[in-house]
Structure formats: C-alpha cells, structure tokens
Amino acid sequence: ETGVTQSPTHLIKTRGQQVTLRCSSQSGHNTVSWYQQALGQGPQFIFQYYREEENGRGNFPPRFSGLQFPNYSSELNVNALELDDSALYLCASSFGTGGLYEQYFGPGTRLTVT
C-alpha cells in the first residue's frame, strides 16, 4: 500500500449536484495530483497542487476545483455534476513536482452520477 488514502470509496450523486472528494497524501509528500479515469480508459490529469497552490491544470472546466491544506491533504470539488462526470477519481502524491518524482496513487473514489 502507498499510504495515500481517499474518501469516500463510492458515491452516488444526481445530475446538477455538487461533490467533494478527499485525499490524504503519503507522509512527507507535498504534492497532490488528481486524475479522472472513465471506464475502460486511462486516467486523465485534472490538476496538481504543490504547497497549497494550484501548480498545473489539465483540460477540465472550471467547475472542477480543488484545495490543498497545510498538512498537504487535498480536496477535489465538482459543481453542477454531469452524467459524464461518472468515473473513478484518483489522487496521487509525490515528494515534489515534476517527472523526476514518482506519483503514488490512492485507491480512488468511484463517483456515479444519475
């Protein structure tokens, strides 16, 4: 196990609602990245937080937002949920930012939007 935890494990929401997903990074890691994985596809990068600041963002709309806290844990918020937001959401923590550092993933949160 990587030491990265995510909550909740599963979540069912209705279209238009808002959701918050949580991630606790591995001890000593200051960087958290979030990925969305649709069924049967590879993960897609949403954004990254480094020392409490958004450090990079993928091709996702502004209704996807996040936070990182002083203890380096992080939240992913999604507003105005759409059916296509149904996916496995993975967070990954690392010692730093950049490809030099391996990203260690949590078990994911499976979000279903009905």
Add this chain to the structure above:
Amino acid sequence: AQKVTQAQTEISVVEKEDVTLDCVYETRDTTYYLFWYKQPPSGELVFLIRRNSFDEQNEISGRYSWNFQKSTSSFNFTITASQVVDSAVYFCALSESTDSWGKLQFGAGTQVVVTP
C-alpha cells in the same frame, strides 16, 4: 492527440508464460520520463518503473524488464514467468519536461489475464 499508444487491448496467457506489453509514445521534448503502472481490480494504480529520456539502458528487476528504444519511441515492458497475481491492467505513461508539474499522460491500458 494521444501521446501514448498501447495497441494491445488484452493479452491472455497461461501461468509461467512471458508477457510483453507494447508502448509507443510521442513527444518533441528532449527531456521526458516514461512510466509503467499496474492497476489490479481493486483500482489502485501501482508504480512499477520509471526511465528518463537520457537513460536507454535496459534493466531487469525481478520478473520485470523493459526495453526503451528512443529511435522507435517505444518503451516495452515484459513480465517473465507470469503468475495469476499479475492479472491487471497495465498502463504506460509519459511525463514531458514542458509540463513542469509532471503531469502523467497515460495510454489506454492493456488488460493482462493470466490463467492457471
């Protein structure tokens, strides 16, 4: 455009057979990193290996080995003497230096099924 291509959707083998997973990548960066991750049915992505673009030396780590060839933009991964526990989806990923934050760009994955 997809920067990482894993052409094999699924590979089925019998235990103890070797499995080679293909990965072709596309980048204009001279500095980049390549990764292999394993995703068992539990869903958690498990880091396996990382190579940087300046190190084409191919290595073996236990039952895992990889073949990195910049000339063909390929980064293939082999599991020797497969075991049932190797059954999972395997992802190849690219991190480009132009993405200073180390964004991982994944391929579509290859499902490996190992039967006893």
